[in-house]
Amino acid sequence: MLFYMTQVDNTLFALLRAALGIEEFKMKPIADEWRQLYDAATRQSLLGVCFAEATRQPVPMDVALPWASEVEAIRGLNALLNSEAARLTRLFAEAGFQTAILKGQANARLYPDKLLRQPGDIDIWVEGGYQRVVDFCLKAFPGDLDVDRYDYHIQLPADENGVVVEVHYQPASGNFNPFTNRRLQQWLGTEIGILTPVEEGFNVPTCRFALVMQLAHIQRHFLEEGIGIRQIVDYYWLLNNASADDRKTVGGLLKSFGLQRMAGALMWVLQEVLHLDKLLMLCPPDSKWGERVLQDVMDGGNFGWFAERAGFHSWKRVSKTKFRHLQLLPFNCWEVVCLELHYVKQVARTIPERIKYRTFSLSDLKR
Numbered sequence: 179m180l181f182y183m184t185q186v187d188n189t190l191f192a193l194l195r196a197a198l199g200i201e202e203f204k205m206k207p208i209a210d211e212w213r214q215l216y217d218a219a220t221r222q223s224l225l226g227v228c229f230a231e232a233t234r235q236p237v238p239m240d241v242a243l244p245w246a247s248e249v250e251a252i253r254g255l256n257a258l259l260n261s262e263a264a265r266l267t268r269l270f271a272e273a274g275f276q277t278a279i280l281k282g283q284a285n286a287r288l289y290p291d292k293l294l295r296q297p298g299d300i301d302i303w304v305e306g307g308y309q310r311v312v313d314f315c316l317k318a319f320p321g322d323l324d325v326d327r328y329d330y331h332i333q334l335p336a337d338e339n340g341v342v343v344e345v346h347y348q349p350a351s352g353n354f355n356p357f358t359n360r361r362l363q364q365w366l367g368t369e370i371g372i373l374t375p376v377e378e379g380f381n382v383p384t385c386r387f388a389l390v391m392q393l394a395h396i397q398r399h400f401l402e403e404g405i406g407i408r409q410i411v412d413y414y415w416l417l418n419n420a421s422a423d424d425r426k427t428v429g430g431l432l433k434s435f436g437l438q439r440m441a442g443a444l445m446w447v448l449q450e451v452l453h454l455d456k457l458l459m460l461c462p463p464d465s466k467w468g469e470r471v472l473q474d475v476m477d478g479g480n481f482g483w484f485a486e487r488a489g490f491h492s493w494k495r496v497s498k499t500k501f502r503h504l505q506l507l508p509f510n511c512w513e514v515v516c517l518e519l520h521y522v523k524q525v526a527r528t529i530p531e532r533i534k535y536r537t538f539s540l541s542d543l544k545r
Contacts, residue, residue, distance in 0.1 A: 186211070186214045186218050187218070187476055189205055190215055190218045190219065190222075190224075193205075193215060193219075193228050193231055194224060194227065194228055194451070195451075195453065196231040197227050197228050197230040197231035197232075198227070198411070199290060200452060201453070203231055203234075209238040212235075212237050212238055213240075213241055215228075216244075216245055221406075221480065222479055222480055223406055223407075223408045223480040224407055224408060224411070225248045225249060225252065225296060226248075226252040226294035226296050227289070227296070227411065229245060229249045230290070232245065252293070252294065252295075252296055253294070256283075256292070256293040256294075258339060258341065259283050259297050260283055260286075260378045260379070261379075262300060262341050262343070263283050263302065263378065263380045264378060264379025264380050266300070266302055266343065267302075267379060267380040267381065268379075270304055273318070275304050275305055275306055275311075275314070276304075276305040276373070277302055278302070278349075278370060278380075278381045278382060278383050279300070279303075279380045279382060280301040280302065280349070280391070281301050281412070282295075282297055282298055282299070282300065283297065283300060283378070283380070284380075284382045284388070285388075285412040285415065285416070287376060287382070288412075288416065288418075288419050289415060295408075295411075295412075299342035299344055300341065300342070300344070301331075301344050302343065302380075303348075303349050303370060304346070304347060306347065308330075308347045311332065311345060312332060315332050315334065319335065320335070321334075322335060323335070330346060330348035330350075330351060331345060331346045331347070332344070332347070348363060349363075349367060349370045349383075349387070349391060350362070350363065350366050351395065352394055353397070353398070353436055353516075354398070354401075354516035354517045354519075354520050355436055355512045355516045357512075358435055358437075358512075358513075359436075361435060362390070365390070366387060369383065369384060369386060369390075370383050370387055372384050384424075385416060385420040386420070389413075389420060389424065389428045390428055390431065390437075392409075393413070393428075393432075393440060394435065394437060395409075396413070396440065396444065397437060397510070397513070400440070400471060400474065401506060401510070401513060401514060401517055402517070403478075404474055404475070404478035404479075405471075406475060406479055407480075408480055410444070410448060410451060410452070410475070411452070413448065414448055417454065417458045417459075417460075418458060425459075428460055429441075432461060436513060438461065439464065439509055439510055440510070441461050442462060442463060442468070443467035443470070443471045444468070445460060445463040445464070445468070446465050446468025446469070446471075446472075447471055447475070449463050450468065450472065467509055470509070500518075
């Protein structure tokens with residue numbers, strides 16, 4: 179399957195590269211094309227990042243005004259999340275827990291403008307293991323905690339500002355395949371012990387840790403529901419900030435962790451979208467699966483929220499998802515098989531809720 183790049187896709191990628199300082203933006207979109215670019219950037223959660231270049235272009239007022247408004251909200255939310263991440267770091271430290279901020283706010287620090295990356299929730303790793311972390315959270319945070327034993331995290335009740343925090347008692351959700359996941363979690367558990375305090379007031383793990391953990395995170399989301407360009411831009415900055423030794427070390431671990439094909443596909447996407455230098459790659463690019471990943475990214479938007487299957491209900495969405503998994507068997511056979519076994523366990527575990535709400539789909543239970 180060849181990825182078909184539309185004119186909007188091509189222009190969005192060019193605008194993104196210019197916003198990130200990779201190359202000059204030479205295109206001249208007309209008014210209607212700017213509206214399409216705004217919609218495309220919205221789908222990919224790139225409004226903040228792309229705005230850095232859009233301000234230098236003749237964007238029509240009916241697009242520029244809501245875009246500017248969105249960007250101010252993004253800046254404010256980033257500042258709020260950074261402040262909350264620092265507060266949580268202090269709170270856990272006072273109780274004797276070592277912590278690290280993962281993904282979002284840690285990644286935002288690597289961008290040319292640290293406040294323009296469109297944020298989501300706060301992911302914080304807390305040392306101590308499941309029982310110690312859960313016991314502390316029950317005492318420290320009033321309200322109902324959502325403890326997810328399958329993804330190794332606790333979701334705290336949203337605060338008055340709507341900030342969502344996931345407390346991870348393991349450094350990553352990892353793989354579905356138990357054999358590769360065991361090796362992955364052991365390595366991540368050792369590597370996360372090396373932390374760096376940053377000026378935002380929290381700790382971050384090493385680039386080596388972030389490259390491995392976020393690659394596994396990308397693979398997991400690609401197989402389950404989808405990823406967006408935002409995650410790809412994050413990885414671009416991780417690669418640019420990693421040392422040659424970091425990249426060599428991670429490249430040598432890919433096969434052991436079951437991430438080699440995902441890495442090859444991602445390197446191709448990074449080369450295609452952001453013109454990543456081959457010297458910064460973890461492994462040779464894989465055009466076959468890279469095209470499949472990029473097609474999914476552009477069709478589904480951020481985390482697959484805009485994919486056609488996401489609009490279906492219950493049985494139809496489930497059947498579409500299972501058919502997609504069958505298509506992805508050659509991509510990573512054992513990971514897909516273990517994903518399906520994981521799904522069966524979840525179905526069995528939620529039978530009482532399924533009967534109560536008269537639904538079959540796990541997604542319907544989360545809504």
